[in-house]
Amino acid sequence: MKAEILAEESAVEVAAYMQKLGQQAREASRVLARATTNSKNTALLAIAKAIRSQAEILKAANQLDLQAGKTKGLDAAMLDRLTLTDSRIESMAEGLEQVAALADPIGEISDMRYRPSGIQLGQMRVPLGVIGIIYESRPNVTADAAGLCLKSGNATILRGGSEAIHSNQAIAACIHQGLQQAGLPINAVQVVETTDREAVAQLITMPDYVDVIVPRGGKSLIERISKDARVPVIKHLDGICHVYVDVEADLAMAEEIAFNAKCHRYGVCNAMETLLVHADIAKQFLPKMAERFIKEGVELRGCDKTLRILPDINTATEEDWDTEYLAAILSIRVVDNVDAAMLHIHKHSSAHTETIVTQNYDTARRFLQEVDSSSVLVNASTRFADGFEYGLGAEIGISTDKLHARGPVGLNGLTSQKWIVFGSGQIRK
Template identity: 70%
Template sequence: MEIQQYMQTLGQQARKASRAMARATTGIKNQALLNIAAQIEESREVLKQANAKDMARGEENGLDAALLDRLELTDGRIDTMLEGLRQVAGLADPVGGITDLNYRPSGIQVGKMRVPLGVIGIIYESRPNVTIEAASLCLKSGNATILRGGSEAIESNQALAACIAKGLEDAGLPSQAVQVIETTDRAAVGEMITMPEYVDVIVPRGGKGLIERISRDAKVPVIKHLDGICHVYIDNDADLAKATNIAINSKTHRYGTCNTMETLLVHQDIAEKILPDLASVYTSLNVELRGCEKTMAILPVAIAATAEDWDTEYLAPILAIKIVDDLDHAIEHINTHGSHHTDTIVSENYTKSRRFLLEVDSSSVMINASTRFADGFEYGLGAEIGISTDKIHARGPVGLEGLTSQKYVVLGDGEIRK
């Protein structure tokens, strides 16, 4: 009951602050971002001390090395935060722009104005730099934010929250425009995702388990993706050099990212020509290959893929390979087994490329480019709060515009409806 009241209070404060944020001019929002950077710069030692407490507690609690690494706030990472804040200050303000303002026969002018969403709840895990990334994007897009970081980073996040509050106040904005939840009680998340009167949208960042749980229980819209089961389809009309480069880059540029290829589809007419060379590159990079029966016949190095492989996001140096009959077979496989994230065709054929673009039902569909490009920075959004594979609201990499909505504006001169 106490936690419920605490979250309700945070929600009310956020709703109130969101009104001031929606009104805030671009100049004032940018000033707040630069103020926060200045506060962090000044508080370097305080931040590192707070982080040291988190690290010590994490070690005591037996966190594994990977988690401890993500938790650590080094000078380099603080510099990256500062750079991020300055970059967001430099981005165009998405709020207030009016588009498609046209006269109607009745005499009224009708257009659409871009407006903030209101209050955004962010739920994330150990990395404390997400506190600054998320807060800066929500601030720039005119939203109020409630942040819920991992319990293992609570000291670091509270220290960062103090810098944010000071930066907002110094710019004349309400410090409650960004609130970091002060308790590690897990019930806080349950409350936050079920108060639609105070929270307009939830952005969860973290493992699939966390995101599934939140999506299931939320009474508020959730901007999310669960899996990144991305495909490269090498068509029989592919340029072999492009196909090789793209297939290698899409898998091996980084293994743990959501836009990494997990399944390679190859047209049956080109498989014998391209697969042996490709396989030797993968093998030299220690990528384990799992293939369909036809693939096994061409690549002795491959082990047999099971039905489960086609639905698996490995996030590891493992690749599933399937030989398909034709384009239809490839599209059918992607739409059935993919996660609607990012899929590429490699082909020189106009008609087949065009069909792939139209018919693959994913948030990013590519021709002759690496799946690794599916990213807010690479797309020119300037920043990214996450990637959405849902069809409602933002889809694909979500930047500042994805944190806004639109409202209709009508300019009249006394018109009434006949």
């Protein structure tokens, strides 16, 4: 009973604390929205400099987190993600310098035209306002996300994993130094200082103070947040990506693309999880392709028709078609034509990224037009679907939503466009 009362009191306190952060962020967002490009870039470069010069302080803070993590029994992979090495610290600083070098999206005016009424109408790109970022163990997200939000004129509230709290606070100190040097409010970037879980519950239910939430982490975290949020969430769910090798594919090209899409890196969202092969070239294509995958250590799982060509591989179940392996496993399905390939994709894809390999003009056009995924490629590896390769400079995530930002989300995804009108006294008749 007493514990319950204490918990309730603590929840009230956390709520008040988060409300305060929210109010401060909203106030800072008004200043940031009108900040000059120069002052935002000055802040980004000053933060990079502070991070470099305070590398030893960052590593000392990180040691506290690592020791606590070891005591708590975190696994090796988690401890690795948590560790701030010299090269990771240098990467954070370089990332901020790269964001400073990007064009400022804010204030861009497009499509100005006169209307018959005499008003001149256009759209102006503006910040979203306040962005809440919820992430897990990697402390470098603190600097990366803060940099993108700052450049796009948004205030940020960062809620990292409790296991990285000391590292995140040390990075936040560098960020605040840089903001101060540029004459910007330090509340433009706030790191949540409590590790209480109630803080997340509050952050995602303050529509007055937070305009959008970007969760970065596993699918279960993102689904949980989306379910409970009362503000919009830019979601990055799973990447079940497909390569379809058409009957009119250049088979040598198809082999390179499929191999790259699967084996360049296994644990990434734009890796291929299912290979679809046209029935008429399957016998010619699959044996050599399979040999190369098996040599690389990839476990293959095939449909009935695939097994007739590759009798030694495992059988793919219905579950396989819906699985994001993020591992050296590939499911293979032989399909009758491009329609069957697209039907499979519409049924099983997570609408992230799909590639067709073909030399046929009509087939390529149909695939481009009809496949409803955030990236659709012809004759190129699925691995290109990322912010850096697309020239966005950096990305805050890859959105699997259809509304607002779709696919890699860079600076523009953190902005909105409002309508602006220049008149000279016009009234509605």
